[in-house]
Amino acid sequence: MLRDGRLVAFGTETVYGLGGIATSAETVARIFAAKNRPVFNPLISHFPTIEAALHEVIASPISQRLAEAFWPGPLTLILPRHADSRICDLACAGLASVAVRVPAHPVARALLQEVGLPVAAPSANPSGRVSPTSAAHVLAGLEGRIDAVLDMGDCPVGLESTVLDLTGAHPVILRPGAITNDALERVIGPFARREAVPSPEENDAVLRSPGLMSSHYAPSLPLRLNAQDCHENEALLAFGTPFPDAPLIWNLSASGDMVEAAARLYAGLHFLDKTGCAQGLEGIAVMKMSEHGLGQAIMDRLKRAAAPRTRHPGHDASESLT
Structure with missing residues (x-):
């Protein structure tokens, strides 16, 4: 094929x-x-x-x-x-x-x-x-x-x-x-x-690399980074011990392991976005994590996912959030 x-x-x-x-x-x-x-x-x-x-x-x-x-x-x-x-x-x-x-x-x-x-x-x-x-x-x-x-x-x-x-x-x-x-x-x-x-x-500059768009890797629900708590209308992307009473949780790594967190990042965003939308939640709170080592790459993706959504040339209205 x-x-x-x-x-x-x-x-x-x-x-x-x-x-x-x-x-x-x-x-x-x-x-x-x-x-x-x-x-x-x-x-x-x-x-x-x-x-x-x-x-x-x-x-x-x-x-x-x-x-x-x-x-x-x-x-x-x-x-x-x-x-x-x-x-x-x-x-x-x-x-x-x-x-x-x-x-x-x-x-x-x-x-x-x-x-x-x-x-x-x-x-x-x-x-x-x-x-x-x-x-x-x-x-x-x-x-x-x-x-x-x-x-x-x-x-x-x-x-x-x-x-x-x-x-x-x-x-x-x-x-x-x-x-x-x-x-x-x-x-x-x-x-x-x-x-x-x-x-x-x-x-309209040409990028030198994939993955450099300011808004990228984004779920439909907006992300709130470095959250100190979780609102009642938010899902929680946790790292370590999650906040209590969060209505929906995906823990990247309960033990704080960056390798495990990287492997579970996108699966977690998919899960929280799909399930959170179905439950009527309005956003995703993201717990703070280190930006050292592999944490730098994880936070790079999360910052881009949290960036304001923009339309780009060649995108139709149905993809306005991409």
């Missing part, structure tokens, strides 16, 4: 991706249409091996070290496109760079090996909404818009890959993820943790 240009969602160690051949502009356009995704937002191309991924880019000694240390795994590298790269311009949002990754999930790698072509695979959800960590999440958001879902169970990491930009003079983290700053610096030394990225809502 993928070779024929159709769209197939599949699981990885991070989240479910909506796969389509990255070499075909027509197929990539179908991905954007299915997700209702702004075309200025580039896609990550996935590969079964390090060699296949680096064939599409102009590699550097740093990229080689990072690939050997973290691939297969939840790290995306942004590198200059090679002159003979097969990845289409639309997948790269017209940029001279491309985002590449080798996923760690063995079934995902086997699928990519069998396809034999780069596969673009943004998260398999309507653009801007909560990312899917199960096949059921995919169908809840995209049923009728895509051709198939390869059910690979729940995603063990449950949080998108770290995105590291290697196109400039120094590496820059554009999106924190499962590979932490400290882990990266153990391989390549100190570097910039974050760079200001222009907001396309303000100036």
